[in-house]
Amino acid sequence: MATDLLEMTEEQREIRNLARDFALKEIAPYIADWDAKAYFEPSIVKKMGDLGFLGMLLPEEYDGLGVDTSTYLIALEEIAVVDASAAVLMSVHNSLPTQMILQFGDEAQRERFLKPMARGEMLGAFALSEPEAGSDAAALTTQAVRDGAAWVLNGTKSWVTSGSHAGAILAMARTDSRDDRKGARGIGTFIVTPDLPGFHVGKKEDKLGLRSSPTVQLNFDNLRVPTDNLLGDPSMGFIYAMQSLENGRLGIAAQAIGIARAALEAATAYAGERIQFKTPIREFQAIQFKLADMATRIAASRSLLHSAARAKDRGENVTQASSMAKLFASETAMFATNQAVQIFGGYGYVKDYPVERLFRDAKVTEIYEGTSEIQRIVIARELYASD
Incomplete structure (x- = not known):
């Protein structure tokens, strides 16, 4: 499509085609049913792992593909064009838990977790938010207290993508005392596995969109986590999480672009088929303007x-750039899906056509891994960072 202005290497084209073929064969035939039933199909995890999609950013020594960030995002966009729910599984797994263990874990942790995670034998999740700590994530209250060879965790985590099916959950908890709170500097990150005593899967959220991606609460009731599962410094876990969210925001931007592209492709095809006043509606300037605006915003988002x-692969600071990409792409997804529903008219409002689902799926990209408002704050702060 004309919005694809990205120059790709031969390897990138091959990986893009592999992702597209996988999504069309293994996911597309079942999307409507999975969405209607809010059903998660566990078998896609191993299938994605077998193709390398769950270890794309991991080095080959940990059974990963070791590709650059752009190549990973190209594959993620292709998955998202077909199904945003599968894309968020892929994004969270690749961008957050695996990267945190790779960057901040010790060698024993890397060997224990990264290889099965890359192969799709162990799904990763990220547990930062809490019922009373969303955008103000540093206000989390889950407590971790050292007790011999374990840390004992108590608290509740919210909005955990894949939390009900994950084998390795990166959970943040306060390691400072209740009387000596150090804010962001008093939080540790723990690798929680579901077999540990005191681990409970709580409420499954009944969501507007991404309905075949399970989002759950996790309850830690005197959860005993071995000290070997502490990631790095016990006071630096929040800092690790914030650094990793830069990766996550790039992944969500790619997901949003995929949703927007699916909306544009559906609307373009429909506008050529739908006849009103004895002519295809794509001949009307009002429709052309909508399609043109969608295509332009998608191309700009991808750029x-x-x-x-x-910039990330060159080792540069991408705090502002990742927030810009996430902000613009997520708002493009909402714009494009809204325009697609309008082009479809009444048919866009019913579940017989895909744009209704795309519209629902798009909204969360403006919310999770940092709301649009948070992205604007980050961008503005970076403007003054050198003052």
Whole structure:
């Protein structure tokens, strides 16, 4: 499509085609049913792992593909064009738990967790938010107290993507005392596995969109986590999480672009088929303007995203760039899906056509891994960072 202005290497084209073929064969035939039933199909995890999609950013020594960030995002966008729910599984797994263990874990943790995670034998999740700590994530209250060879965790985590099926959950908890709170500097990150005593899966959220991606609460009731599962410094876990969210925001931007692209492709096809006043509606300037605006914003989103990805791979600070990409792409997804529903008219409002689902799926990209408001705050702060 004309919005695909990204120059790709031969390897990137092969991986893009592999992702597209996988999504069309293994996911597309079942999307409507899974969405209607809010059903998660566990078998797709191993299938994605077998193709390398769950270890794309991991080095080969940990059974990963070791590709650059742009290549990973190209594959993620292709998955998202077909199904945003599968894309968020892929994004969270690749961007957050695996990268945190790779960057901040010790070698024993890398060997124990990264290889099965790359192969799709162990799904990863990220547990930062709490019922009373969303955008103000540093206000979390889950407590971790050292007790011999274990840390004892008590608290509740919210909005955990894949939390009901994950084998390795990166959970943040306060390691400072209740009387000596150090804010962001008093939080540790723990690798929680579901077999540990005191681990409970709580409420499954009944969501507007991404309905085949399970989002749950996790309850820690005197959860005993071995000290070997502490990630790095017990006071630096929140800092690790914030650094990793830069990766996550790039992934969500790619997901949003995929949703927007699916909306554009559906609307373009429909506008050529739908006859009103004895002519295809694509001949009307009002429709042309909508399609043109959608295509332009998608191309701009992709440019922002891959500019940030290249900067990240060069080792540059991408705090602002990742927030810009996530902000613009997520708002593009909402714009494009809204325009697609409008082009479809009444048919866009019913579940017989895909744009209704795309519209629902798009909204969360403006919310999770940092709301649009938080992204604007981050961008503005970076403007003054050198003052």
